[in-house]
Amino acid sequence: MMLSKSFYNQKTLLVAKNILGCILARKIENQISKYIITEVEAYNGPHDLASHASRGMTERNKIMFGAPGLIYIYLVYGMHYMLNIVTEEEGYPAAILIRAIEPLDENIDKNLFNGPAKLTRQLGINKNFNNLAIYKKETGLWVEKRPEPIQNTQIKKAKRVGIDYAGEYRDKLWRFIYSK
DNA sequence: ACGATGATGAAC
């Protein structure tokens, strides 16, 4: 069952926690592969100094100000695409960054997907996905509800990675990690 | 510990 647009129109920290354990599905040439979402980060609002949106709207980050459920892709370090999903109502800039997923197929090497750049590379996700809707199957990328419930004790909180410049927001525990 | 690698945004 695919998560609908309304799922993403909730508080960003809630979306971050609730998407853990859900299934990320990718369809390439009629082949569907599925992965458990295991790690995400929240980039929350105009005041979050770690967020691209903290210095106002630009050509790159304008998707973050858009409707919930839109895909925000950007390139870092000249070579890595980052996969984000926009949260909350239009006009409020926020998104979650997908940092790690785990293949349902146990035969596939998990280590290929345990990083935000590694997973986009594996799934063939690039700038073409920017501004597409993750709640539409024709995008070829969607999220399905949790196959089984998870406990709060399975969710670890941590500081976000690579944002030491973010002042008072540097130490926010806005990174969420799901472990079985 | 460090270099790869290029789009982005702000300054000039």
Add this chain to the structure above:
DNA sequence: TTCATCATCGTA
């Protein structure tokens, strides 16, 4: 138009 910066990763 230039220039510093960067929500990372693989190799050392």
